[in-house]
Amino acid sequence: MKTISPSKIVCVGRNYAKHAAELGGEVPDEPLLFFKPPSSLIGDGDTIVMPAASKRVDFEGEIGVIMGKEARNLAASEVWDHIEALVPVNDITARDLQRIDDQWARAKGFDTFCSVGTPIPLGDVDRSTLGVITRVNGEVVQEGDAADMVFDIPTIIEYITAIMTLEPGDLVATGTPDGVAPLSDGDVVEIEVVGVGAVKNPVVQG
Ligand code: MG
Numbered sequence: 378m379k380t381i382s383p384s385k386i387v388c389v390g391r392n393y394a395k396h397a398a399e400l401g402g403e404v405p406d407e408p409l410l411f412f413k414p415p416s417s418l419i420g421d422g423d424t425i426v427m428p429a430a431s432k433r434v435d436f437e438g439e440i441g442v443i444m445g446k447e448a449r450n451l452a453a454s455e456v457w458d459h460i461e462a463l464v465p466v467n468d469i470t471a472r473d474l475q476r477i478d479d480q481w482a483r484a485k486g487f488d489t490f491c492s493v494g495t496p497i498p499l500g501d502v503d504r505s506t507l508g509v510i511t512r513v514n515g516e517v518v519q520e521g522d523a524a525d526m527v528f529d530i531p532t533i534i535e536y537i538t539a540i541m542t543l544e545p546g547d548l549v550a551t552g553t554p555d556g557v558a559p560l561s562d563g564d565v566v567e568i569e570v571v572g573v574g575a576v577k578n579p580v581v582q583g
Contacts, residue, residue, distance in 0.1 A: 379418040380495050381443060381464070383548045386413040387537055388439075388468055388485070392527050392552025399555050404527045408536045411481050413468070413550070417491040421576045426489045426583040427560060431471035434560050434580075437553035438511035438519045438568040441466035442530060443496045448543040453531035457504075459543075460534075462496035465509070465568040465576045466550045472559070492568070493548065494576030508571045509554065513564055521554025 390409040391397040397404045419425070427434040445461030468491065475484035511519035523529070528536070533551060537543060560566060562582040569575040 378423065379420045379493065381418070381493055381546060381548060383415055383546050384544045386415060386417075386491060386548045386550065387543070388413055388550040389528065389533055389552040392533075393521060393525055393554040394527060395555035396553055396557065399557065408528045408533050410537065411485060413485050413491045417486055417488060419489050419492050419578065421494055421578070423492065423578055424489065425467075425469060425492065425560070425566070425578045425580045426487075427562070427580060428471065428487050428583050431474055433472045435470045435472045435557045436511055436513065436518075436560055436566045436568070437468040437470055437557055438509045438521070439466040439468050439550045439553050440507060440509050440523060440570050441493060442534070442549040442551065444543045444545055444547045444549070446545060448534065448538045451535050451538045453535040456531040456534040457499070460499050461545070462498050463502050463507075463570060463573045464496040464548070465494040465570040465574060466548070467492040467566065467568045467576060467578065468550050468553060492576050492578050494568070494574050497573045503572050506571060510569045510571065511556065512567045512569070513558075513560070518558060519554055519556035525554065526552065
């Protein structure tokens with residue numbers, strides 16, 4: 378069952394240099410933003426359905442940020458004060474459709490394509506050791522350190538709030554490290570944010 382009800386989900390693409398490289402891309406000069414629809418949300422234990430329209434559905438383990446206060450035109454120094462909680466996110470992606478489409482509403486937007494765990498209040502998290510680990514069938518496939526982000530969390534949220542108001546409860550997904558790979562029917566995929574918690578989902582072919 379989903380644990381959050383954001384008005385929007387704002388995501389950052391290519392925010393780790395090694396991940397940008399593995400997809401054959403460069404890191405952008407500014408944060409690269411896209412949306413996932415709230416209708417894509419699922420929670421721990423819910424099933425990820427790989428749509429028949431795609432031949433390659435990838436996991437992307439990410440650190441998620443839940444906003445606590447309305448935020449518009451924040452300075453980076455004000456950002457942490459506006460964050461309520463951190464959460465593990467799986468930004469599931471139809472990679473083949475992403476390559477075809479200039480915009481990613483389809484590749485990122487299928488139902489069940491945004492798995493989110495239980496938000497943990499910021500005050501209960503050690504921000505100095507933030508990182509994300511992805512496991513498929515118990516085997517570690519991604520290990521990323523927040524220190525390796527191209528744009529850190531305050532910079533990302535300063536950038537977003539110069540464009541749009543972030544409402545309390547909105548989710549920001551901060552990008553995935555290298556190691557993305559396709560899921561298969563019957564897999565179990567788990568995203569852990571170190572010191573925050575994990576979200577684990579079975580995968581089926583739709
Ligand atoms: Mg992503």
